[in-house]
Amino acid sequence: MTSQRNKPGQGSVYQRKDGYFVAQVHIGVDDNGKAKYARRTFKTEGEALQWRDQALVEYRQGIFVIPTTVTFAEWLDIWLEQYVKPNVRPKTWESYEYITRLHLKPKLGNVKVQALQTTQLQRLLNEKRQSGLATRTVELILTTAKTALKQAIHDELINKNIADHVRKPKPSPKPISVFTIDQMKEFMFVAEEDRLWIAFKLLLGTGMRVGELLALKWGDINLERGHIDVTKGTVLVKNEHGPNKTHQIIQEPKTKNGYRRIPITEDLVRQLKRWQVLQYIERMGEGEEYEDDGLVVTTKKGRMVSQRNLATKFHRLLDKAEIPKTNLHSLRHTYATRLLEAGVHPKVVQELLGHGSIRITLDTYSHVLPDVKKQAIVKIEGMLSPRKMGNMVG
Incomplete structure (x- = not known):
């Protein structure tokens, strides 16, 4: 097809000698006043035309990003080194680094960051959950991916965060150990x-x-x-x-x-x-x-x-x-359980434990609540009953 490279402010598609099609979009001028273009290469003319049209729409809406070959793994390394390490606690850095190295890079590292899709991340989380990985760890994988991609938007590598539409894994109740x-x-x-x-x-x-x-x-x-x-x-x-x-x-x-x-x-x-x-x-x-x-x-x-x-x-x-063998955390669980059994309000227990919300307390110690409810019922027993018939005569 005919080359249309020199039309400032527009997009064009042309075919190279090797048969591939190049789609380009005029995105402004450099410091010397020379036109700047964003380009991508495709096997078919139809793909090139589709990308050009979509790029022009995004450019006019102000959400267009320049094509890049940066992979998700490469971006994760940049993000960890430049944005995470200097600004978080050592333990937080270790957590992010561990998640990226062990879970995100092996499956999604080779995917270009601009080509990453919601379905790919969702599939990874589903596989991790089905393999028996703890719900909390699966949630950390999603959080890490979402945070890294959010920074990629600020750096104008991508225009949307595909992690925003991933569904969180359904948490499974984790049994806790409590001393009698x-x-x-x-x-x-x-x-x-x-x-x-x-x-x-x-x-x-x-x-x-x-x-x-x-x-x-x-x-x-x-x-x-x-x-x-x-x-x-x-x-x-x-x-x-x-x-x-x-x-x-x-x-x-x-x-x-x-x-x-x-x-x-x-x-x-x-x-x-x-x-x-x-x-x-x-x-x-x-x-x-x-x-x-x-x-x-x-x-x-x-x-x-x-x-x-x-x-x-x-x-x-x-x-x-x-x-029976358990971990040190069971002593904390035992403390909270005894308080709830004694009728201490869950809000007070939450504050004593330092939980971020009362929901965490209620979810963690849901095993105690049925007994607490029974104790409450016992306390009001008789309050709703009518006076004895003998007292009502005469």
Whole structure:
């Protein structure tokens, strides 16, 4: 067909000597006043004409993007390095990097970012869900893709986010482990023999996350008024230097809900005072080798206890108490369950746990609510009944 390359402000299609068709759209002029074109090559004239017409419509609407050969994998690398790494916490960066490397790149990495389709991402999420991957991880895959593509729109690589129309996987209820009252008593009886008994007492008596416990300092505790202020937490991040692959760091909560005040019982106050004395004796015994950072839960030398070591101790104590194996988080679940069973309002439980919304609390502890409802019914039993017939006579 006839070449129409030199018509500023319009689009044209022409055939090359090798038989391929080139569609081009005039998109303005450069600094030297020379016309600039956006071009794409197609096997058929029909495809070229279709792209040209669509490009002209988008150009007039102000949503046209210049064609690029950048793949989704290449864009993910750019996004991670330039937009994510300098602006987020180390743990968040690791999460994004892990998701892109293990889940997004293997299946969709070779697809050009401008050719990526909703159906491709939806298919990937469906496959991941069907393979047994946790709902939370599948949601993170979608969130990562959506966030990366949102930035691609700002960088004018694409004009729409195909992840916006992907359907989230249906969450499947995850069973939680909760100690019975007898198991609580047996566990704490056995835990008293361990040097770090106070750690387990605090987890069971406050519902704190393990990371929050390990970052807790004496300055966060008011023993006179009986409360603990949660202001920080520990996370495990990759160690770029040194022999260990990972190390623990202290950071502030991700959201404002993480900051909270937790009342504690008189018994827990007494236990903390007892631990304070024992810790002082250890500090005097170690002398200059003791690292006093004001932490509550420490090694004998005052250093921060690792989550892994605390979990190992926990599992040994479970075996000794003949309690089925579970994780440290079950102590937090047990705390919340006991509160709800005692009739504490879910909103109060939400605030004590630091949940982002009451919906999270209700969904997590839905197993308790039927019993709570039954207790409520028992309390109003008889209130709606009429007075005894004998009292009504005469």
